[in-house]
Amino acid sequence: MPVSPAALPPALPSVFTTSEALAAGVGRERLRRGDLVQIVRGLYRREEVMASESEIVAAYQRQVPGAFAMGTTAARLWGFPLPGVLDIPVVEASRQLRRRQARTAYPVQRSGPDRRIHLGAPDGSHRSTSLVRWSCPRLDAMPLATADDLVRTSRLHTYLQLGTSVGLDSLVAIGDHLVRIPRPRYEGRNRPFATIDELKDAAGHFTGRGAARLREAVELVRRSADSPPETSLRLAFVRAGLPEPLANGRAAHAGSDLGEPDLQWPQWRVIVEYEGPRHRSPEQRQKDAARDERRKLAGWIDLPMVAADLAAGCASAVNRVRAALHSQGWAG
Structure with a gap:
């Protein structure tokens, strides 16, 4: 009958390094048991839980003195609204990367963004892997901040690092x-x-x-933009030659409060609302219907937008807004 593996020390984190396991009295043979998953060489997680990106970053920061998150990793930790796959936390080795024979470098394929955790360290002795890309930036030009016990580049400097990403x-x-x-x-x-x-x-x-x-x-x-879709719509309207809308400002007409539209052209009484997931609940739909009725009675045109309106450079949204503005007297 198979023998159940010995219990792990309670103090050992859900994601831990080999050195942490050995220091806690966990032998190398124990690390090969089925209740543990090797994320990459030297890094493990308990089988019953999925590792989070922040837990992986924390494990490396415990192992490497002075390590900090940077680039898109810091951006995710800060909660930046990154586009596409860059917004997905990295919790496993990248399949985009291939190991060159007899070398420990993992070059990124040109077909997509680097899907590795990006960490910096004061010295350059750490080799990048299929999970972690290590850098050795100048710390005097790299403002750092700590939040949730994780060290990362400051919000402002993280923004500057995204210029090519x-x-x-x-x-x-x-x-x-x-x-x-x-x-x-x-x-x-x-x-x-x-x-x-x-x-x-x-x-x-x-x-x-x-x-x-x-x-x-x-x-x-x-x-005043509250979400990336609002930003995309605003930029598309301006690039199409429409007047720049006011974002998330209070709208009113003849003493009636018309709320705070996502985007509006008050001089022509045209409103755009982007209806994301939060607008789908019955309670929110009821509130939206009452608000839309007030706007209609006040003579405003209220244009709801959904994800499909963002396609093809927001072409559908641009056409709908242009028609509404013309109907309200815009001569552009």
Whole structure:
């Protein structure tokens, strides 16, 4: 009859390194038992739990003095709205990478973004693997911050590191996220993470890769966008030659409160609302219907937008808004 593996020390984290296991009295033979999963060489997790990216980062920071998260890894830890697969936490070795024969380097294939955890360290002795990309940046030019017991580059410097990782519109959306005015009732803070002036100053002094794209992006950042879809719509409207809308400002007409539309053109009484997942609950639908009725009675055109309206450069949204503005007297 198979013998059950010995219980692990309670103090051993769910994700741990070989050195931590040995220090806790767990032998190498025990590490090969079925209740443990080897994430990569030297890093394990308990079989019954899936490792989180933050737990993996924490394990490496316990092992490597002075290690910190940077690049897209720091961006995910900060909660930046990254595009596409970059927003998905990294919890396993990248399948995009291949190991060169007789070498320990893992070059990234050109077919997509680097899907590894990105860590920095004060010395350059750490070799990158299929899970972790190590860098050795100048620490005097790398402001660090600690949150949730994890060390990472500051929000502002993390933003600067994304200049070559994401496109222009995504940089604008992340900038909007950093400077937007928070709602204390829901977010527990009353100050933005940064100001537009701070973003412009940082981008203006930045000389690293992607500097030109960053400077272009911060000129398009606005304070009031609540989500990347709102940013995408705003940018598409302006590029199509439509007047720039007001984002998340209070709308009113003849003493009637019309709420805070995602985007609006008050002089032509046109509103755009992006209906994401939170609008699908019965309670929210009821509130939206009552609000939309008030706007209709006040003579405003309320255009609901969904994900399909973002396709093809927001072409559908642009056409709908242009028609609504013309019907309300816009002569552009």
